[in-house]
Amino acid sequence: MNRTKRNASSISAKLIVWMFVLAAAALSAHDIVSLFERIGAQAPLAFLAPVFIDGVTWLGKLMRSHSLSKRTNRTGLVYLCLGGSASLAANLTAGETLGMKLLGLLAVTGFILGEIALDKIEPRPAETVTTVDDELKAKRSAAALKGAQTRKANKAKVTRKPRAPRAARTPVEQIEALTSNAPVSPAPASV
Helix, strand or coil: CCCCCCCHHHHHHHHHHHHHHHHHHHHHHHHHHHHHHHCCCCHHHHCCHHHHHHHHHHHHHHHCCCCCCHHHHHHHHHHHHHHHHHHHHHHHHHCCCHHHHHHHHHHHHHHHHHHHHHHHCCCCCCCCCCCCCHHHHHHHHHHHHHHHHHHHHHHHHHHCCCCCCCCCCCHHHHHHHHHHHCCCCCCCCCC
C-alpha cells in the first residue's frame, strides 16, 4: 500500500503566488481601462481592452501547461511575451504620476515573477511505504527455494556424463549404426 501526503508548503506557496498574480492582473486591468477611457474609448467598451491585452497573456499562461505539448508550450511563451509587453506598455502609459507608472511596472513584473514561480514550485516526491503481508512473504520464499533447486539441478546436469546413443531397433538401423562408426580407408589412387 502506498501512502502519500500532500505537501502543505507547496500548496501554500502556490496559493500565495496565485493571489499575487491575480492582484497584479487586477491592477493591470484597472490601468488599461483608465488608459482607454482617457484616450477616448467609451466607458463600457474600455472594459474590453484588458480582455484583449491581458487575455492574450492568460491564454499564453494556459498554453504553458505541463499537460500540453512542447510546441504548444513554446507558442504559449510567445503569447506571454506579447501580452506582457502590451500590458507593460499600457500600464506605463496609463500612469499619470511616477508612482502610478511604477505601480503599473510592478504589476506586470509581479505577474511575470509569479508565472516563473508557478512553473518552478514542485513538491518533493512523497516517500512510499510498502508493507508486505505474510502471504506474499511465503510466496516469495517458495519462489526463491524453487529457484535455488532449479539452479542446483542445472549445475548437476552440466557435470553428468552424456547419455550413450540409443540401440538400433531394426536390422537396417543396426547396419547404419555400424557403418557410421566404421573407419574409412583412403580411396585407392587411380592411375
